[in-house]
Amino acid sequence: MSGFRIERVVTSGTFSLDGGTWDVDNNIWLVGDDSEVVIIDAAHTAQPIIDAVGGRRVKAVLCTHAHNDHITVAPELADRLDAPILLHPADDVLWEQTHPDRSHHPVADEDRIEIAGTELIVMHTPGHSPGSICLYLHEAGEVFTGDTLFAGGPGATGRSYSDFPTILDSISSRLLSLPADTVVRTGHGDGTKIGDEAPNLGEWIARGH
Secondary structure, eight states: OTTOEEEEEEEEEEEEETTEEEEEEEEEEEEEOSSEEEEEOOOSOHHHHHHHHTTOEEEEEEOSOOOHHHHTTHHHHHHHHTOOEEEOGGGHHHHHHHOTTOOOEEOOTTOEEEETTEEEEEEEOOSSSTTOEEEEEGGGTEEEEETSEETTEEOOOSSTTOOHHHHHHHHHHTGGGSOTTOEEEESSSOOEEHHHHGGGHHHHHHHOO
């Protein structure tokens, strides 16, 4: 794994759903080495992501879920970088709100995506959206959680196609079973560790949203 690394690109734009629009900053993650890379999420603006790729071969554009702010430029990246778009099919209903005329490739729970001599394991973690996934990089002790888990609690569930009991189950049964020192790379804001979030599960349940 010559030069294996995880890189973050931050882009800014808007998230729109249910008639509302919010300004957001998104994390885009690049996982790879000196020759190949995968892109996790495709937010807002393509060029900063392409600049970070730096001419490496892009094996896939992985979408943690299909809210518009995470897939804004997925088709543009796919076309310009000759890479497939991967998304869990349970989020097709959201994908089609943004890109109704563009297809993508499905991923499923426990799929393994090889990159730079290691692999990302797909974890289907519904709740924030029906097809939300997390991507577990076992060898590096890292997990990319999209909008499922943040520093401080679960992602938002107060909008269409989301459900709080479901996201709690996904987090408690899947994410909190990972080693405590697993680094959490989130879709927005700063990261955290599984061990820092696990003690707060009861508080989240009591909070109820």
